[in-house]
Amino acid sequence: MGWAMPPAPPARARRGPASPARAAAPRPALSASPRTAAPRRRLRRWLGWLVQGLVFGGLGLFLLLLYFAWDLPRVDGVPQATRRPSVTLLAADGSMLATQGDLYGETVRLRDLPPALPAALISVEDRRFRHHWGIDPIGLARAAVANWRAGEVVQGGSTLTQQLAKNLFLTTERTTRRKVQEALLALWLERRFSKDQLLEIYLNRVYLGAGAYGVDAAARLFFGVPAKRVNLWQAAMLAGLPKAPSRLNPRASPDLAVSRASEVLEAMVATGAITQAQMEAELGRMRLPAPSSRQAGWFADWALEDLAETFPGNADLTLRATLNPRLQAHVEARLEALLAGPGARAGVTQGAVVALDASSGAVRAMAGGRDFRASQFNRATSARRQPGSAFKPFVYLAALEKGMQPEDEVPDGPLTLGAWSPGNGTWRPRGEISMEEALAQSVNTAAVRILFRAGGPKAAAEAARRLGVEGRFPNDASIALGTGEVTLLDLTAAYAAFANGGLRVTPFGIAGATATGAALPVPRPAPRRVVTPEDAAAMRRMLEAVVARGTGRAAALPGRSVAGKTGTTQDYRDAWFVGFAGTTVIGIWLGNDDGRPMDEVRGGSLPARLFHDVAEAGP
Template identity: 70%
Template sequence: MGWLLRTTLLLTIWGGLALGAALIFFTWDLPRPEAALATTRRPSVTLEASDGRLLATSGDLYGEAVRLAELPAYLPGALMAVEDRRFRSHFGIDIIGLARAAIANYRAGRVVQGGSTLTQQLAKNLFLTPERNMRRKVQEALLALWLEQRFTKDQLLEIYLNRVYLGGGAYGVDAAARLYFGVPAARVTLWQAAILAGLPKAPSRYNPRVAPDAAIHRGADVLAAMADAGLITEARATAEAERMALPRRPSGDAGWFADWAQDDLAEAYPGSGDLRLRTTLDLRLQAAVEARMEALLAGPGASAHVGQGAVVVLDAADGAVRAMVGGRAYRASPFNRATTARRQPGSAFKPFVFLAALERGMTPDDTVSDAPLTLGRWSPGNGHWASRGEITLETALAQSVNTAAVRLLQRSGGARAAAAVAQRLGVQGRFADNASLALGTAEVTLLDMTAAYAAFGNGGFRVTPYGVARAESADRLLAAPRTAPQRAIAAEAAAAMRRMLAAVVRGGTGRAAAISGRSVAGKTGTTQDSRDAWFIGLAEPLVIGIWLGNDDGSPMENVSGGTLPARLFHDILEEIRP
């Protein structure tokens, strides 16, 4: 009897020590729940198109804090039906659910069901890392028990609904409802609630914006679960499943614009926290540009070995960017060829040379020789142009006559004077300090070139491209950084340039850009061996810049600025014609 008592005492002592050691092991780095309940997150940035439709989000997006009484009963009902039907009755850990999951997993020979309750999920989301191991599962259970003691069931459900991650950077049902459906959580329909309730299982896989078909299929499963739980009838579940329809995003590759619009946000809005930015992007125009460029690259572009392209559409009056495509597919290559790539513009640079000549007192009707020209060991050619002797400046620009452009460069102060004109209109880059600059041997970006041409259409004002029209933080309007248009050239010189650029489209190298019933002006540009092809055109109130080429600089096949780029300009204008 004494032996049994001693043994029992020893086992109790050692068992207590083992239990204490286990508790220390599982809890020594357990977070303080009270402190962890305080929200810590990255500031969010929400980009809206010019009409207010959602364009993109980054950071951690939170909506309004919601109360159960404010929500339709079917929203929390859908969540409990699919995630934790015994939420109201268990103590934080569902023994029945764990047993059911263990049996199902044993029969399947793999993990097919989980037994975590909503409280355990909340503990994991609030306090723990996503890693999967026994220690973390025990900590999750301990924290779930603490939460059940600290809060009522309604409070736990409210915390969950306001904190759960639902994909796309959205935390909480209100942020997700606004992100995916454009309405607050209090106004979601039954089928929308079902889609939201289906997201916690796999927020990325069922994201309605990324995988609409998967989101709808998951939402239908949630509706079936609600019917099985007796929350709705099977007939209503079927009817709601048939109503599910997620609209296609109007633009698939506005990522280049979103990235560009968010450059230097920390400097532009220091310490502002969450930001809501209304951008200048026109979704209808953006979609038209994307569709037309992809059609061209997939059709005639493929035959001509054109691998990439870029398009920028600006409001000529103030530089607002209405559309931007930085390549063929953003997800395949987010590198922005419209804003970052520096390529030679070819003859698209000539307007700056001609403007320098106008500012030296010449007019579009004055003449210049188009005869052959040799400077040292360099002799610029004129392609198929047959020399006529003396031609007007208007004809020289319309037909893109190289020898005439070089002579105008020499008359107007040389390469440095032409580079200074381009820089005055906003073109930054590397400029050759020799006569070849007249033929476009600079290295420039499409965005700079397009903005510079705006001055030819707006009466002579330099514009600085911008993408943010309105900024708001915590219901407070912020000043959106923007540079006002500034007089850069005389109105008379701008009008003369506009006249000559119109001649390019009317009867010169840019005839493919002409569109019936609309005044169009512009300039073509082609570099050696057709490595780059440009067209930059004016069609009030827009200026549209287009570049086609290959990332590795390989030649295209018989592509010039007056062929595919000019045709793409024409197609875009046709697409957006009222």
């Protein structure tokens, strides 16, 4: 029998070291612990959200910019300036009285300007102009902090480039859309032009008040010199205007303009553009030229009234006015002194004065009231008031034309016409007096009797209209006492015929005109004869008697021939003196706009005294 091996026992797991083969096999990775798995998952989520935010944020920003840029204006280049034709009104001596439309001076190059001008502008408007790229984050942050501290908007963050973008392409509306478009356009301008070019465009196009665009027009308007010749304080004043041009310009408010220029000089010191000593020297030199007239606005408005019909077309106009600035200033000063002194005590609040040349009708001075800034209503040309006895010369003229003479006698006693009995005031009847004496003493009953000898109310009204007085005249005997309604300008111009020998003149304010350097014809009616020289001489003689020994003695000037007539309406509501000295006719009216009675102010009192003061200054 053979021997057989017994079966091997079942294998058991060995606890010893692994065999070399098993040791070479890769060990499975250990799973992350709960402490590290959660932060990693959060990081992956945050990264995903960040990527999505950037994508959708960029898309949103693109759509937002597309929305704001959708209606941006074309920016192929800097648009040409669009403006209204300008009108410059010069006084007889060449000084500027008024402007209309948009004024543009010469286009100036930066290299031709005094360095102080661009330096002043940068100092006060955009100190980082040379360093930013159209938008200034630092400036915006500084403005935000200043506004937050003040609790209101006290500082803006717009750069000069943004201001230029707004002026060239956009409107002035205050909206978020406009501000974003302004920023986009500023970026485009910075890429398109150099800093010097941007500054040059700005200085030539910025609005600086009183209708002036650009520094050259403003320098000529405010200082009478081109921009190339402005000094340091003038440069500072111009640089200060963009903040509020309508309010800060020297024509609107000289005091505010000077104050703003001082701020600009201080800003220039802060930026190192000038020294403290230079600033103090300029503050001592700062003097604005006195305006040719404070109140000539009434004259300017009247002179330019029918401009479109007189000078059709779109050309820029320069007009030479008839106004005498020296006489105008004297008229204004004397009228104000009278109203502030004796006028105030007598209840007079308003007045008007017209002075014109008797031979031509050229208006040399016109005050349409007390203060043009308070009221632009022209009481010399637009107010229709009863002239009182200042109308009597037309009644007397009609009588002369019927054959009467200044020496002819007329009764001066009481008179009754139906229910009406005109009074004579303090005049004591003498029975009969001459026509000349009746006019000199302004005797009402004698004037009514002369009216009927002259042909009645229609004849007197016709004589007045023939000499240029347009008004509403009653068709009864009260017309002899001046119960119609007239303007001071018409009445004054009509008296010119008594001064110049019988010629009717039409008052005018424009003596000459040029457009683009070429002279233009100025249509104007020529004086024409409406009164015979003999009748005009007789009227002059009687009007001289009014001043020599009658109701107008307060108007007399020693050594000079003066003629005129007083006028006082019922209850002292209006007081007039119209007359002439030499070749100048002067009309005066005093009263109140609401028709309130004055305190016994007669034409021979305050109006005659004012005439004397105005006539004393000469033409």
